[in-house]
Amino acid sequence: MSFLPDGSILKINNTLLKWLGYQREEIIPQKKITDLISNGNNIHYQMFFWPMINMSGKVKEVNYDLIKCTGELLPTLFTATAVKDAAGKLIAINTAISDITDRKKYEKELLNAKEHAVSEKKRFEILTNLIPEIIFTADSAGTIDYLNHRFFQYFRQTKTTFTIRSLIAKIYKDDRKKAIHAWTECINNKNNCEFEIRLMSATNEYEWHLIRLNPFYDTEGAVSKWFGSCYNIHKQVEALQRKDEFINVASHELKTPMTSLKAYLQILEQSEVPENFKVLVEKAISSFNNLQFLTTSLLDVSTINSGDLNLNFSRFSLSALIEECIEQVRFNYQSHQMIFEKQPMMPAFVLADKERMSEVIINLLNNAIKYSPDANKVIIRLIETPADFVTLEIEDFGIGISPDKSSIIFNRYYRVNNEASNKIKGLGLGLYIIQNIMLKHKSKIFLRSVPGKGSVFYFCLPLTGK
Numbered sequence: 001m002s003f004l005p006d007g008s009i010l011k012i013n014n015t016l017l018k019w020l021g022y023q024r025e026e027i028i029p030q031k032k033i034t035d036l037i038s039n040g041n042n043i044h045y046q047m048f049f050w051p052m053i054n055m056s057g058k059v060k061e062v063n064y065d066l067i068k069c070t071g072e073l074l075p076t077l078f079t080a081t082a083v084k085d086a087a088g089k090l091i092a093i094n095t096a097i098s099d100i101t102d103r104k105k106y107e108k109e110l111l112n113a114k115e116h117a118v119s120e121k122k123r124f125e126i127l128t129n130l131i132p133e134i135i136f137t138a139d140s141a142g143t144i145d146y147l148n149h150r151f152f153q154y155f156r157q158t159k160t161t162f163t164i165r166s167l168i169a170k171i172y173k174d175d176r177k178k179a180i181h182a183w184t185e186c187i188n189n190k191n192n193c194e195f196e197i198r199l200m201s202a203t204n205e206y207e208w209h210l211i212r213l214n215p216f217y218d219t220e221g222a223v224s225k226w227f228g229s230c231y232n233i234h235k236q237v238e239a240l241q242r243k244d245e246f247i248n249v250a251s252h253e254l255k256t257p258m259t260s261l262k263a264y265l266q267i268l269e270q271s272e273v274p275e276n277f278k279v280l281v282e283k284a285i286s287s288f289n290n291l292q293f294l295t296t297s298l299l300d301v302s303t304i305n306s307g308d309l310n311l312n313f314s315r316f317s318l319s320a321l322i323e324e325c326i327e328q329v330r331f332n333y334q335s336h337q338m339i340f341e342k343q344p345m346m347p348a349f350v351l352a353d354k355e356r357m358s359e360v361i362i363n364l365l366n367n368a369i370k371y372s373p374d375a376n377k378v379i380i381r382l383i384e385t386p387a388d389f390v391t392l393e394i395e396d397f398g399i400g401i402s403p404d405k406s407s408i409i410f411n412r413y414y415r416v417n418n419e420a421s422n423k424i425k426g427l428g429l430g431l432y433i434i435q436n437i438m439l440k441h442k443s444k445i446f447l448r449s450v451p452g453k454g455s456v457f458y459f460c461l462p463l464t465g466k
């Protein structure tokens with residue numbers, strides 16, 4: 001479009017006519033540029049455009065809304081050049097106009113998105129400040145970039161005094177290495193993680209905390225943020241310690257009477273007793289075995305907690321040991337058939353602690369039977385795995401374990417809390433003990449399970465020659 005210094009429109013192309021919805025005769029010579037520019041923009045035109053074009057002869061990319069024939073506004077960008085005569089007098093203004101409706105739309109969307117993000121951030125902060133625990137976020141490299149109010153309250157710090165160094169100084173010195181290692185491992189592996197450390201409170205006392213880190217992935221699958229929490233578990237840890245102390249004392253106190261009881265029962269078993277007493281002696285021995293199994297578990301927990309779990313290694317046939325364990329378990333449970341599937345001629349010689357290994361197998365068999373009250377079989381598989389390893393699998397067809405519980409069930413005193421499990425009694429110690437036994441053998445117990453269908457607990461050991 002071109003127009004004269006008095007604003008009268010001289011030329012207008014078809015494109016602009018189409019955008020505005022006018023016929024050429026409706027514009028030339030009736031309308032002036034100021035008639036086409038919106039009221040709001042007219043002030044800018046007078047105060048900026050006009051002086052600029054006179055002084056410098058150019059105006060670049062100013063944003064004016066033009067009025068369409070319908071009264072609607074069309075957002076545009078104006079770039080103008082002055083046309084002057086030989087004496088330097090302004091005779092016309094040539095303008096190039098572009099429609100920036102889409103750009104405006106995107107700018108608006110961007111602005112809305114930004115406003116939305118700011119309000120979401122505020123919501124997040126309000127929520128995290130309501131929580132009585134410490135909440136934080138970190139960038140993709142693991143550098144903390146947000147801490148809620150509780151953090152500053154707990155450590156009596158201010159936003160200005162806080163540094164990573166000051167935070168590390170709050171970690172109990174024996175836990176620092178563990179914390180830094182767990183944090184960097186988690187950031188590098190891009191996985192959820194949790195670890196327990198002691199932190200110094202405002203009253204200068206160390207308290208146990210559970211730190212949890214969860215990655216947040218962007219649409220391309222890269223970690224863009226870490227969300228973390230720091231949960232005070234001091235009371236729980238103290239309660240656990242009291243439980244451990246009680247179990248330690250109780251298990252040692254039980255040892256002596258149990259030994260005497262065992263001796264008396266053995267004498268009775270070998271003595272001539274009236275026929276009708278024999279069945280009572282058998283029942284007493286069976287009850288004693290159950291009691292012994294329980295007290296052994298309690299003793300084992302004390303041994304593991306004090307770090308005194310030592311192994312006596314010997315070479316033996318795992319296959320033969322499994323047969324013995326099955327026999328022993330069969331004595332207590334007749335409800336289930338125990339099917340031992342193994343390759344023929346497979347003694348599976350291993351170097352391990354035989355007594356401890358039998359404890360592992362018996363515990364897994366007991367659990368397989370206990371937690372499958374509606375089934376009637378358990379399958380035991382001994383499989384030779386490549387690279388001279390042997391795998392022992394114990395499969396049941398019982399209540400199963402949900403995936404979120406598959407690692408926590410190995411914690412001491414942990415029992416799954418649901419209708420099916422609550423009907424079955426236990427102390428929550430078996431898996432903790434046997435996982436520790438396997439870890440001492442540089443191995444580990446794994447689990448595959450489908451809730452409602454059953455579970456397979458399994459572990460591997462290296463073979464030591466055929």
Ligand code: ADP
Nearest residue numbers: 367371400409415416421426427428429430431
């Ligand atoms: P306990 O059986 O004495 O409770 P464990 O340490 O042996 O203790 O097992 C811990 C928990 O794991 C159990 O309470 C139970 O909820 C679950 N569990 C163990 N074995 C099985 C299994 N074979 N099937 C289903 N749940 C199991």
